[in-house]
Amino acid sequence: MPQIERVSRKELTATEVIDIVEAGGRVVIDLSVIGATMQLVIRKSDGVYYCDTPMKLMSHEDPDDLRACLEQFRLVRQDPVDEAETVSATA
Numbered sequence: 419m420p421q422i423e424r425v426s427r428k429e430l431t432a433t434e435v436i437d438i439v440e441a442g443g444r445v446v447i448d449l450s451v452i453g454a455t456m457q458l459v460i461r462k463s464d465g466v467y468y469c470d471t472p473m474k475l476m477s478h479e480d481p482d483d484l485r486a487c488l489e490q491f492r493l494v495r496q497d498p499v500d501e502a503e504t505v506s507a508t509a
Contacts, residue, residue, distance in 0.1 A: 420444050420461075421441070421442070421444070422444050422446060423443060423446070424446045424448065425446070425447055426447070427447055427449040427493055428492070428494060429495070430494055430495070431494050431495055431498075432488045432489055432494045433485075433497050435460055435488060436481050439460055439467065440481070442462075444459055444461045445459070446458070446460075447459075447460065447493055449493070456471070456472050458470065458471050460484070467481065469487060469488075
């Protein structure tokens with residue numbers, strides 16, 4: 419049985435989510451949408467990354483695509499490396 423990590427939105431970074439998925443685990447992200455709680459399941463199967471939502475199954479071919487999706491929908495907190503790059507780029 420795969421490791422299942424249940425977290426709240428923005429509890430993990432994209433790197434942490436990808437590391438868990440790469441190790442064969444799944445990440446369940448609990449979030450609230452218009453007063454209702456829903457869960458997204460992030461997983462990997464046969465080399466494809468999946469984000470299962472109650473309304474749609476999204477698939478990604480590589481970890482960079484998954485990372486972009488997680489960040490676009492603000493499901494993860496920013497990686498510390500990204501924050502340092504942002505600060506140095508604006509300085």
